[in-house]
Amino acid sequence: MQPDTAIEPQPAPAARALTCPSCGGSVALRAAGYTVHVACQYCSSILDVTDPQVKLVTAYNQHLAELEIPLGTRGVLRGVEWEAIGYLQRSEDGDYGWEEYLLFNPYHGYRWLVKVRGGWSMGEALTVTPDWLSYDQLVVNGENYTHFFADGEARVDYVLGEFYWRVAVGERVKTADWVRSGVMLSREENASEVSWTRNAWLAPAEMRKAFAIRPEAIWPPLPHQPSPWGAWLRTGAKIGALAFAFLLVFALFFGGTSWTAAGSFPVAADGREQSVTLGPIVLPHRYQSVHLRADVPQLENGWVDLDYSLVERKTQQVYEAYGAAERYSGTDFDGPWSEGSRKAEVSIASVPVGTYDLVVEYKANRWSGASGYAETAGWMDPAAAPVVQVEVRRGAVYGSNLLIALLLLAAPLGLALIWHLAFETARKSESDFAPSGEDDDE
Numbered sequence: 001m002q003p004d005t006a007i008e009p010q011p012a013p014a015a016r017a018l019t020c021p022s023c024g025g026s027v028a029l030r031a032a033g034y035t036v037h038v039a040c041q042y043c044s045s046i047l048d049v050t051d052p053q054v055k056l057v058t059a060y061n062q063h064l065a066e067l068e069i070p071l072g073t074r075g076v077l078r079g080v081e082w083e084a085i086g087y088l089q090r091s092e093d094g095d096y097g098w099e100e101y102l103l104f105n106p107y108h109g110y111r112w113l114v115k116v117r118g119g120w121s122m123g124e125a126l127t128v129t130p131d132w133l134s135y136d137q138l139v140v141n142g143e144n145y146t147h148f149f150a151d152g153e154a155r156v157d158y159v160l161g162e163f164y165w166r167v168a169v170g171e172r173v174k175t176a177d178w179v180r181s182g183v184m185l186s187r188e189e190n191a192s193e194v195s196w197t198r199n200a201w202l203a204p205a206e207m208r209k210a211f212a213i214r215p216e217a218i219w220p221p222l223p224h225q226p227s228p229w230g231a232w233l234r235t236g237a238k239i240g241a242l243a244f245a246f247l248l249v250f251a252l253f254f255g256g257t258s259w260t261a262a263g264s265f266p267v268a269a270d271g272r273e274q275s276v277t278l279g280p281i282v283l284p285h286r287y288q289s290v291h292l293r294a295d296v297p298q299l300e301n302g303w304v305d306l307d308y309s310l311v312e313r314k315t316q317q318v319y320e321a322y323g324a325a326e327r328y329s330g331t332d333f334d335g336p337w338s339e340g341s342r343k344a345e346v347s348i349a350s351v352p353v354g355t356y357d358l359v360v361e362y363k364a365n366r367w368s369g370a371s372g373y374a375e376t377a378g379w380m381d382p383a384a385a386p387v388v389q390v391e392v393r394r395g396a397v398y399g400s401n402l403l404i405a406l407l408l409l410a411a412p413l414g415l416a417l418i419w420h421l422a423f424e425t426a427r428k429s430e431s432d433f434a435p436s437g438e439d440d441d442e
Contacts, residue, residue, distance in 0.1 A: 020045060029162055030072070030085045031104050038162035039086075041071065046159060046168060068213065069101055069113070071161045075210035077122060077202070080108050086161035090154050102163060110164060114199055118216030119225060120207050121184065121199040130178075130185065130196065136433060138178050138185060140196075145178035145185045148223045148431045152176065154188065177223065184224040201225060221427040229420035236416060240409050247405055259293060259391040267296070267304060267364040267386045279357040281310070281392055286353055288395040292321065293345040298386040299327045302366045303340075306388070309359040310348060317354075321346040325388075328367060362388060 016032035019025070025042035029035050029049060038047050067087055069075075074083045086102030100123075101113040112123030130140035136147035152175035159167055173188040184199040201224055204215035218225065263278035283290065294306050303326035310319040323346040329338035364386075428434055 018047070018049065020047065030083060031106075031162060031164070034164050035085075035162040036164055037159075037166050037168075039160045041160065048166070049162075067160070068099075068115070069211050073211060077103075077111075077113075077206065077210045080105055082108075082111060082113075084113070084161075086163045087159070088156055088167070089158035091157055092153060093155060094157070097157070102161065112197065112199070116222060118218045119222045120202040120204075120213070121224070122202055123186070123197045123199040126196040126198055140185065140198075143180060143183065145180050145183070147176070147433055148179045148184075149175070149177040150432045179224040181230065182224060182226045199224070219426070220430055221423060223427065223430060225427065227420050227423045227427075229416045229423060233413065233416050233420055236413050240413055243409055244406065247402060257394055259393045262292075262358055262390045262392040264387050264389040265360070265362075267362070267388060271364050271366065273361065273363040275359065275361045277357050277359050278390060279355075280313070281356045281358055281394075283351055283353055283356065283394055285395060287350045290319075290348045290351050291345060291393040292323070292348070292358070293343060293391045293393070294323060294325055295343045295389045295391075296325045296327075296386055297342060297389075299325055299342045301328055301330075302326070302364060304344075304388060305363050305365070306344060306346075307361040308346065308348075309361075310351060310356045311359055312352075312354040312356055314354065317352075319348050319351050321348050358390070358392070360388075360390065 016029040018027040018029065018038070020027050020040040020043065023040060023043040023045065025040055027038055027040055027047065029038060035049055038049055039045070040047060069084045071084050071087060074081055076082070082103035082105050084101045085104045088100040088102075089097060090100060091097035098114060098116040100115075103111040103113055105111075110125075114121045114123055126140065128140060130138040130145070133139050133144065138145045138147075154173050154175050156167060156169050156171040159169055173190045175189075176187045178185040178187075182201045184201075186197045186199060188195050188197070201222075204213075207213040208215065221227075262281065263276070265274070265276045268274055281290075290310065292308055294304070296304055303324055306323045306325070308321045308323065311317070323344040325342055325344040326340040327338070327342050328340050329336070331337070
């Protein structure tokens with residue numbers, strides 16, 4: 001049982017050597033003056049060291065446990081050097097066993113190092129009693145906790161080392177636990193007192209650095225084990241939000257101008273190849289994309305090939321693109337049909353600053369395979385020659401590129417969210433208060 005009385009030892013208590021009345025072995029007290037019971041490291045007998053004659057409480061012949069952290073080992077946790085002076089094995093009537101090491105520092109008192117299914121926590125006795133927020137919610141020191149385990153019973157199965165209370169194998173206490181991410185609040189009660197312990201999760205890296213403990217796989221997660229994806233998600237969401245904001249600003253800043261007319265020119269009715277020069281087109285930024293859009297309003301059952309060349313007036317550097325406007329229609333057994341578009345849009349990426357002429361080489365083509373098509377005046381009719389209208393827009397951001405960028409941002413966050421939810425589902429399913437159907441043990 002871990003009493004809730006705060007222990008404030010004086011600095012550097014004197015060490016004391018004892019002789020075990022059961023086996024004659026030498027027993028060293030590391031916290032002399034505060035230790036009440038000590039377990040002999042040779043025969044595991046429990047000794048009462050408050051009596052000058054050192055009384056034998058219980059004799060044991062149990063073989064000394066192979067401890068992962070040998071008693072007397074020192075390690076630094078949370079900036080304080082601790083020494084392991086006691087060891088307990090506890091369980092719920094032999095099931096669901098766990099281990100507890102009693103740590104001591106002459107300036108900071110006692111702490112508990114608890115190992116459950118490969119996960120480690122550091123426990124500190126509370127000096128205040130938590131307050132109830134609701135049926136399953138507690139609050140202490142501004143931290144909210146949710147009920148996780150109820151109506152348990154812990155039994156001491158093995159004792160080794162020294163302790164600041166009279167511990168005995170077979171000792172039982174009633175238990176209950178509340179959790180928040182990274183912390184478990186444990187309540188223990190016997191006939192005489194109630195104690196509360198705050199158990200803070202220790203990352204494998206902390207235990208490896210402090211006591212050379214090798215990490216173990218833990219599944220399902222422990223009640224207060226933080227999701228490995230939780231912190232990553234929070235950081236990723238912040239970075240993603242900043243990146244999304246940057247993309248929006250980028251799209252607005254580099255979204256370019258609206259469409260403006262660059263010029264128009266007629267299509268020869270005889271279908272010969274023609275050329276026209278439009279401009280000037282001024283590009284003010286160091287680099288920008290240039291969008292060109294052609295519209296042939298009278299186009300029907302034919303197409304117009306358009307070869308564009310942006311020619312910088314000073315350097316004669318050329319940037320080329322190709323487009324085609326095409327429109328077809330007719331009738332068949334299913335009735336009238338049409339396809340294609342009288343408009344054609346092309347883009348030229350990363351065009352440097354400068355003043356440009358737009359040279360357009362174009363040629364009209366007539367489709368002769370229209371079945372049942374009744375010709376009308378207009379297209380290819382010299383009396384009403386069709387006209388190509390060209391518009392230009394600079395600096396436009398490609399919508400598909402923005403979409404791809406957003407998908408690339410969202411993909412890792414989505415995967416991390418799926419893994420985080422799976423982790424949390426597995427963790428919560430271990431609770432006595434898991435929703436119906438989640439607890440696999442029921």
